Amino acid sequence: MSNNSALETRKKLAYSICDFLNQSIKNNTIEDDHKEGIEVAVQCIAEAFSFDLEKDQGNYSIKPATLLGVFEVFQKTQKNLENSNTNSNQQSAESDLEKKKKSELLKSKGNKKMAEKNYKEAIDFYTQAIEVDNQNAVFYANRAAAHSQNGDHANAVVDSKLAIEVDPDYSKAYSRMGHAQFCMGDYKEAVQSYESGLALDPENQTMKQSLASAKAKLNEKSSTTKGEQKSTNPLEALGLGLPGGAGAGGMPGGMDFASMMSNPALMNMAQQMMSNPNMAGLLNNPAVSSMAQNLMSNPGAL
Numbered sequence: 001m002s003n004n005s006a007l008e009t010r011k012k013l014a015y016s017i018c019d020f021l022n023q024s025i026k027n028n029t030i031e032d033d034h035k036e037g038i039e040v041a042v043q044c045i046a047e048a049f050s051f052d053l054e055k056d057q058g059n060y061s062i063k064p065a066t067l068l069g070v071f072e073v074f075q076k077t078q079k080n081l082e083n084s085n086t087n088s089n090q091q092s093a094e095s096d097l098e099k100k101k102k103s104e105l106l107k108s109k110g111n112k113k114m115a116e117k118n119y120k121e122a123i124d125f126y127t128q129a130i131e132v133d134n135q136n137a138v139f140y141a142n143r144a145a146a147h148s149q150n151g152d153h154a155n156a157v158v159d160s161k162l163a164i165e166v167d168p169d170y171s172k173a174y175s176r177m178g179h180a181q182f183c184m185g186d187y188k189e190a191v192q193s194y195e196s197g198l199a200l201d202p203e204n205q206t207m208k209q210s211l212a213s214a215k216a217k218l219n220e221k222s223s224t225t226k227g228e229q230k231s232t233n234p235l236e237a238l239g240l241g242l243p244g245g246a247g248a249g250g251m252p253g254g255m256d257f258a259s260m261m262s263n264p265a266l267m268n269m270a271q272q273m274m275s276n277p278n279m280a281g282l283l284n285n286p287a288v289s290s291m292a293q294n295l296m297s298n299p300g301a302l
Helices: 003-026 032-049 067-115 119-132 137-149 153-166 171-183 187-200 205-229 257-261 264-275 277-283 286-297
Strands: none
Touching (some): 003 067, 171 187, 171 205
C-alpha cells in the first residue's frame, strides 16, 4: 500500500470515528454532561487529520455502512473463528482419544496372545499398536518380551532400546533388555542393564535376583577364561613336577623319578609297555630287565 493510500485509509477511519461520535450525541447515547467534551474531541480529530466533516463527507464517509456496523461484523467474524478453532481442537482431542483407545485395544490383544504363548501373533498386535501410537514405551517393551519368548533376543534388545528412547525412566525396558542380553551370553551388558533398571526401581526383587544371576555368570565366565589362558605341562598333569631344575630325585630337568614310579597312571602305562610283544626284544636284555624290575620294586633307589 502506497503512502497516499495509507493516509486516505486513516482519514476514512478518523472520519468514521467523528461521524460515530456525532451520531451518539444526536441520539442521546452520550450524557449531556459529556456532550461538550465529545464535540471538542471531534473538532480536534478533524483538525489533526485535515478534513471537514460536512465538506469532505463524499470523500471519506463509508455510508451506508457505519463504524458500529463494521465493528459488529468484525466481532462476529472473530467469534466464528474462535468457535472454529475450538471445534478443531475438540476434533483433534477426540482423534487422539480414538487413537489411544485403538492402540490400547491392540496391546490388550497382544497380551492375550502372550498368555496363550502365541508369541508371533503377539508381536503382530504389538506392532500394530506401535503403528497407531509410536510414543508409548510399553508397546515396545511388550514386543521385546514377545521376541525373547520367541527366541529372538537380538530384536528384543532393539525394542528395549526403542522403549528407552521414548521413556528413559521406564525401568521395565531395562529389565527386558537385561533378560535378552543374559540369554545371548552378554553378561556384562546384562549387568549394566539391570543396574540401570534398579536405579529407577530400587525395590524390584525380580531385577535384583536377575542382576545377581548375571553377575555370577560374568564371574564364572571370567574364571573360565583365566583357566584357559593358563599353560598346562603334561608332566604336571601326571603329578611329575615342572621342568626347570633338579627335582627330589636329583635328576636334571627337575623330574622326580620317585614320584614318577609311585604314580598309578605311569605304573599302569609301564606294565602295558612291558607286556607288549614289541618290547620283548628290549626286555630280553638282562641289564635293561634288571633295571626296570629294580625301579618298579624300589622307586627310591634312584
